[in-house]
Amino acid sequence: MNERTRKNVNEAFIGEAKAYQRLLMYARKAESEELPQIAKLFRAVAESEGIHARRHFALLEKVSDTQTNLENAFQSENLVNGVYYPKMLKEAEEDGEKTAMVVFSQARDVESVHAKLYENALKHMMEERDIDYYICPVCGYLNEGIPEENCPVCGAPKEKFYKVE
Numbered sequence: 073m074n075e076r077t078r079k080n081v082n083e084a085f086i087g088e089a090k091a092y093q094r095l096l097m098y099a100r101k102a103e104s105e106e107l108p109q110i111a112k113l114f115r116a117v118a119e120s121e122g123i124h125a126r127r128h129f130a131l132l133e134k135v136s137d138t139q140t141n142l143e144n145a146f147q148s149e150n151l152v153n154g155v156y157y158p159k160m161l162k163e164a165e166e167d168g169e170k171t172a173m174v175v176f177s178q179a180r181d182v183e184s185v186h187a188k189l190y191e192n193a194l195k196h197m198m199e200e201r202d203i204d205y206y207i208c209p210v211c212g213y214l215n216e217g218i219p220e221e222n223c224p225v226c227g228a229p230k231e232k233f234y235k236v237e
């Protein structure tokens with residue numbers, strides 16, 4: 073693909089992916105304000121932006137077979153956990169941005185859990201397993217099965233975890 077167009081597709085992907093998340097947050101807010109129809113509209117437009125994001129992504133990268141995807145996902149978790157977040161954390165520290173420091177360091181810790189989950193999945197890909205994942209709504213920490221302890225990354229109470237469907 074032409075370099076400029078590729079850059080534009082990448083920017084369009086980032087914009088649509090961001091809009092998708094933003095609109096889902098708007099939908100939650102509308103729900104909390106008891107405006108279900110508006111919440112539904114935000115979710116509907118989010119879904120539509122999601123389609124745009126995926127179409128753009130398909131122009132940027134080919135989605136491979138699952139074994140390769142697991143390997144890629146594993147490597148990218150290691151990269152964010154080992155390189156990107158530590159750099160961002162250090163810079164937030166230099167800038168005295170305390171909230172960003174907490175968010176970056178917790179995200180970094182959760183990424184290392186993702187890497188372990190992928191590594192494990194690669195080893196057991198062909199086995200029949202039925203594991204439910206429970207997620208911490210604060211920091212995104214994932215637990216295999218119902219959590220027995222509070223979140224090891226951010227300390228959120230275990231009762232707050234919800235099952236990923």
Ligand SMILES: [Fe+2]
Binds near residue numbers: 149182183186
């Ligand atoms: Fe991750």
Ligand SMILES: [Fe+2]
Binds near residue numbers: 211
């Ligand atoms: Fe957490």
